[in-house]
Amino acid sequence: MLTLPSEILIEDEGLRDGLQNEKRAFSIDEKLHFIHGLEACGVRRIQVGSFVHPKWVPQMADTDALFARLTAVPGVVHTALVLNLRGVERAMAAGVRHLSMSISASETHSLRNTNRTLEESKRHIIPMIETALANGIEVRAGIQSALGCGFGGEVPVERVCEIAATYSTLGAQEINIADTAGLGNPQSVFESVSRVREVIGSHTAISLHLHDTRGLGLANMLAGLQAGVRIFDAALGGLGGCPFIPAAAGNIATEDAAFALEQMGVKTGIDWQGLCGLALEMESLLGRTLPSRMAHVLQKAA
Amino acid sequence: MLTLPSEILIEDEGLRDGLQNEKRAFSIDEKLHFIHGLEACGVRRIQVGSFVHPKWVPQMADTDALFARLTAVPGVVHTALVLNLRGVERAMAAGVRHLSMSISASETHSLRNTNRTLEESKRHIIPMIETALANGIEVRAGIQSALGCGFGGEVPVERVCEIAATYSTLGAQEINIADTAGLGNPQSVFESVSRVREVIGSHTAISLHLHDTRGLGLANMLAGLQAGVRIFDAALGGLGGCPFIPAAAGNIATEDAAFALEQMGVKTGIDWQGLCGLALEMESLLGRTLPSRMAHVLQKAA
Numbered sequence: 030m031l032t033l034p035s036e037i038l039i040e041d042e043g044l045r046d047g048l049q050n051e052k053r054a055f056s057i058d059e060k061l062h063f064i065h066g067l068e069a070c071g072v073r074r075i076q077v078g079s080f081v082h083p084k085w086v087p088q089m090a091d092t093d094a095l096f097a098r099l100t101a102v103p104g105v106v107h108t109a110l111v112l113n114l115r116g117v118e119r120a121m122a123a124g125v126r127h128l129s130m131s132i133s134a135s136e137t138h139s140l141r142n143t144n145r146t147l148e149e150s151k152r153h154i155i156p157m158i159e160t161a162l163a164n165g166i167e168v169r170a171g172i173q174s175a176l177g178c179g180f181g182g183e184v185p186v187e188r189v190c191e192i193a194a195t196y197s198t199l200g201a202q203e204i205n206i207a208d209t210a211g212l213g214n215p216q217s218v219f220e221s222v223s224r225v226r227e228v229i230g231s232h233t234a235i236s237l238h239l240h241d242t243r244g245l246g247l248a249n250m251l252a253g254l255q256a257g258v259r260i261f262d263a264a265l266g267g268l269g270g271c272p273f274i275p276a277a278a279g280n281i282a283t284e285d286a287a288f289a290l291e292q293m294g295v296k297t298g299i300d301w302q303g304l305c306g307l308a309l310e311m312e313s314l315l316g317r318t319l320p321s322r323m324a325h326v327l328q329k330a331a
Numbered sequence: 332m333l334t335l336p337s338e339i340l341i342e343d344e345g346l347r348d349g350l351q352n353e354k355r356a357f358s359i360d361e362k363l364h365f366i367h368g369l370e371a372c373g374v375r376r377i378q379v380g381s382f383v384h385p386k387w388v389p390q391m392a393d394t395d396a397l398f399a400r401l402t403a404v405p406g407v408v409h410t411a412l413v414l415n416l417r418g419v420e421r422a423m424a425a426g427v428r429h430l431s432m433s434i435s436a437s438e439t440h441s442l443r444n445t446n447r448t449l450e451e452s453k454r455h456i457i458p459m460i461e462t463a464l465a466n467g468i469e470v471r472a473g474i475q476s477a478l479g480c481g482f483g484g485e486v487p488v489e490r491v492c493e494i495a496a497t498y499s500t501l502g503a504q505e506i507n508i509a510d511t512a513g514l515g516n517p518q519s520v521f522e523s524v525s526r527v528r529e530v531i532g533s534h535t536a537i538s539l540h541l542h543d544t545r546g547l548g549l550a551n552m553l554a555g556l557q558a559g560v561r562i563f564d565a566a567l568g569g570l571g572g573c574p575f576i577p578a579a580a581g582n583i584a585t586e587d588a589a590f591a592l593e594q595m596g597v598k599t600g601i602d603w604q605g606l607c608g609l610a611l612e613m614e615s616l617l618g619r620t621l622p623s624r625m626a627h628v629l630q631k632a633a
Contacts, residue, residue, distance in 0.1 A: 030518060030521060030522060030525075031517060031518055031521045031554060031557065033518065214591060214594035214595050215333060215553050215591075215595060216332060216333055216335065216594070216595040216596060217594075217595075219332060219333045220332060223332075242624075242628065243587070243590070243591070243624055243625060243628060244546075244549060244587055244624035244625075245549055245591055247546060247547055247549070247550040248549040248550040248552070248553045248591065250550070251517050251550045251553055251554065252333060252553065255333065285545070285546055288545070289516060289517075289545070289547055289550065292516035292518070292519075293516050293517060293518040293519075294518060322544075322545055322546035323545060323546075326544065326545060
């Protein structure tokens, strides 16, 4: 048999990585409806939004107000993305206990996305991590474009390791290796995770963020599992993409990932069939077909 | 690194498993056009059709005439599917040197598809294999529904092993484990291949036929590679399905499989970009979008 873990954690990012790419604005009540739906289906970590200037991502303008209306659920982490110190401060004021923050391992991607060089990005994120940790917030520090750059920038695995080492030294609880443009393959996923693990030791968790641009999302997840990853990002319905990266497709669908994992005997705690219904609801709100496979397999079988 | 082979063989089945599911009839000239396209892109084994009664599969009625017009290409095997002794005889008359034949491991599937029990199917295929081998034809003997039955029939791995043992004893050169309805997962693929390998020893080749119903086709291929499989079926554009199995999707797309393999450093000899163009040609003939990922990634990037 393939050596796989008995249990893993999925972070659903549909409401952030997904909705930030959609033209349709979702009200707080609509977002709460999906958050409650995800909770009811057993999703234990939910990235509900980002603290970012509303001018840049208007879909995320209400994240402070959204957190004010969230009810704590035992065993469920509500998390958010922050892009700068101002975001960390807003998250603290909103009572957030877990945050994601990240920089790109591709100089080209970094310049295009944030107008900062890699060195400037590092100088920018260090005080964010320090401030969050000093205030008792759990930090998940991410490396975007870790498996290839959608703009053609080079991404040597050594650079990914170097960023991971910085994060680990600062005390981040989790390092997120992100295939932002969906350019990774099972071998490169396995190699990156293994190399990062060597550099950071066993203390810090590693998670994977996998876009499905080339249809390799679930194969990459399998390679990640074999490399020892126990936390995976996914998005309801396979929502997502990247407004700055041409042809980047959505994340692996949470229901597809959970289904595949359960089939292989890996526990997720997730009711994937319930999520399929929620994904179809999202489809009808957006008025287009989402990439989810299992939602449509169930739909056809019904 | 993941342990992967340095080289594998892909058999393209688009013109048989694919076209038999299409309403549109393809002329011999059209089929030849795609065969020559596949050859030009480096595909080294092509299943060009089946010898089956035209009443059942009219799209395959011209397979004898098609073989008469094929030109031998060094290093390329033109193969076909046969369903009965009459088919073997027709194939022999047409000068075919390599044949696929198979039975289902699911009693339910077998009864629905051929009106034969599993025992009757075995008695039916044995003389087909014997006749082909006695006439110097290479035989690839397949096990349909080996990873699950679309009709809900049970498929214990022991039964798959038992059929494989029969094939191996008869002297078939290759055993094809077919996920006809696309119900397998990486763990079940790995287990089936490993168990069959234990039973048949190292002499006989094992190949995998993977439908992508649940989006796990490429992940299943990865598991197969790790279990030692060196021959994979695929279909141009992701053509295919099964008229007898509800909601079964097409095969993994040859261009997607070849791309993924090349990315992982596994040689296929295939120009996947060339195949993407051929897949788009097939799309426009069929007038619908095919499942191929890389054909559309390239199309968007163009």
